[in-house]
Every structure is written in structure tokens, then in C-alpha cells.
Amino acid sequence: xxxxxxxxxxxxxxxxxxxxxxxxxxxxxxxxxxxxxxxxxxxxxxxxxxxxxxxxxxxxxxxxxxxxxxxxxxxxxxxxxxxxxxxxxxxxxxxxxxxxxxxxxxxxxxxxxxx
Amino acid sequence: xxxxxxxxxxxxxxxxxxxxxxxxxxxxxxxxxxxxxxxxxxxxxxxxxxxxxxxxxxxxxxxxxxxxxxxxxxxxxxxxxxxxxxxxxxxxxxxxxxxxxxxxxxxxx
Numbered sequence: 001x002x003x004x005x006x007x008x009x010x011x012x013x014x015x016x017x018x019x020x021x022x023x024x025x026x027x028x029x030x031x032x033x034x035x036x037x038x039x040x041x042x043x044x045x046x047x048x049x050x051x052x053x054x055x056x057x058x059x060x061x062x063x064x065x066x067x068x069x070x071x072x073x074x075x076x077x078x079x080x081x082x083x084x085x086x087x088x089x090x091x092x093x094x095x096x097x098x099x100x101x102x103x104x105x106x107x108x109x110x111x112x113x114x115x
Numbered sequence: 116x117x118x119x120x121x122x123x124x125x126x127x128x129x130x131x132x133x134x135x136x137x138x139x140x141x142x143x144x145x146x147x148x149x150x151x152x153x154x155x156x157x158x159x160x161x162x163x164x165x166x167x168x169x170x171x172x173x174x175x176x177x178x179x180x181x182x183x184x185x186x187x188x189x190x191x192x193x194x195x196x197x198x199x200x201x202x203x204x205x206x207x208x209x210x211x212x213x214x215x216x217x218x219x220x221x222x223x224x
Contacts, residue, residue: 004158031210042202042214043159055210090158096210101147104212106158 006091006107014115015081021110023074023091031055032074033104034066035090043090049074050096081114088112119203124219127197133190135218137203140184146207148179150188152199153217159202162188193222 004025013019023032030051035043048056049068063085065077074091088109096102120138127133139148149164163170163177165186170177176189190197202217 033210033212042200042216044214045212048210050210088156092158094210101164102206102210102212103149103161103164104151104159105161108158 004091004093004105004107006089006110008110009108010111010113012113012115013078013081015083017081018077018079020078021076021089021091021112023076023107024072025093025105026072027093027105028071029093029095029105030071031094031096031102032068033090033092033094034074034076035092035106037088037090037109039087047076078112081112083114086112086114119205119215121201121203121215121218123216124221126221126223127190127193129195129222129224130192133193133197133220133222135188135190135201135203135220136185137187138185139203139205142183142205143207146205148177148183148186149204149206149212150175150177151202151204151214152197153202154196154199159214162201193220195222195224198222 007022032049034046037043045058046060047066052068063080067075090109091107092104094104147164147166150162151159153159165177179186200217200219202214
């Protein structure tokens with residue numbers, strides 16, 4: 001299985017809502033990533049988990065809370081978001097940590113709109 | 116990780132080879148060159164990576180110059196479905212991956 005799945009595909013939420021984005025991979029990768037992508041811009045790294053431990057937090061506001069329940073699952077909990085947080089949120093899993101290289105495999109993304 | 120420079124856009128005729136250049140003049144000895152592409156509204160797709168030697172897979176070929184300061188991704192027979200943004204990334208194998216602006220490739224019929 002070489003697929004990374006993300007749910008939901010689309011999400012609309014108000015600024016007071018709490019929601020979660022979910023990501024799953026079954027490639028045996030031990031590194032998992034969250035990226036944020038605004039329109040016509042490249043993806044920006046938010047968080048990296050390695051062996052289910054948070055390895056990198058790129059100074060992301062605390063209204064974004066990542067969680068890695070096990071080696072196959074990655075969540076991003078959202079609370080009190082702002083309209084400027086509207087973006088495509090991409091999950092990836094990668095070979096780093098198991099090998100010396102870092103090929104990453106991306107899911108299709110969740111398109112988030114904050115009203 | 117070393118910075119990369121790519122042209123903002125390129126055109127290619129369908130059926131012809133698409134050659135996408137990337138400059139990475141500050142690359143260090145343990146850093147790999149990775150290529151990804153992103154078709155509109157989809158997640159990025161891993162294409163290929165290399166260290167020193169040229170590499171080929173079912174999607175593309177990667178040619179790295181002997182001094183490793185630049186590389187070229189070659190799509191041998193471009194199709195309309197290859198229209199996408201192509202990202203060249205240099206990374207030392209750690210977790211961090213920094214995407215630049217990439218090259219927007221338009222394949223025309």
C-alpha cells in the first residue's frame with residue numbers, strides 16, 4: 001500500500017469550532033508530517049513526528065495541535081482558528097529515520113475554510 | 116539545507132522531452148537532490164532523488180552535474196497530464212523539507 005489517506009477532503013468551520021484532520025499511512029514509515037499550503041504558494045512545513053514523538057514544530061500557533069496515536073495515524077486538532085488559517089493541509093509520510101534519505105509521500109490534502 | 120533556484124515557468128510540446136533545470140550551488144556532500152511535482156489541487160508527488168549518479172525510474176530521469184551544483188529532471192515524452200508545478204529540493208536526509216517556488220510546466224498539445 002503506497003497511499004496516504006486524509007479525511008475529510010473539505011472542511012468548513014467557524015472560528016469557535018473544534019475540529020480534527022486525520023491522516024493514515026500503511027507504508028511502514030516512521031516519519032509523518034503536516035504541511036500548510038496557501039493558494040499559489042509552496043507547501044510550508046508545520047510539524048514532524050518521528051517514531052510517534054514530535055520532532056519538529058515550526059513555531060506553529062497553539063490553535064493547531066498535532067497528535068500521533070500510533071505509527072500509522074496522524075491527527076491535527078484545530079481550535080479557535082482564524083480566517084487566515086484557511087488553506088490546503090497536507091499530510092505526508094517519509095522514509096527518514098529508517099534510511100539516510102527522505103522521500104515523502106503525500107496525501108491529497110484537506111481543504112479548510114475558516115469563516 | 117542548500118537553497119535551490121528554478122525557472123518560474125516552462126513550456127513543452129506534448130510528446131517531446133521536458134528538461135527542467137535546478138541550480139543548487141551550495142549543496143554539501145551529504146545532501147541529496149529530490150524532485151516532486153504537484154498537479155493542480157492535489158498533494159505533491161515524489162518523482163525521483165539522487166546523490167551523485169544519474170538516476171532513472173519509470174517516471175523520469177535525473178541528471179546531476181559532476182560538481183553537483185546543478186541538476187536536470189527529464190520527462191522523456193511529456194503528456195498533457197505532466198502539466199504541474201515541479202519542485203527541486205536539496206536535503207541532507209533529516210526530516211526538514213523546504214519547498215521553493217518550483218517551476219510551473221505547461222505541456223501543450
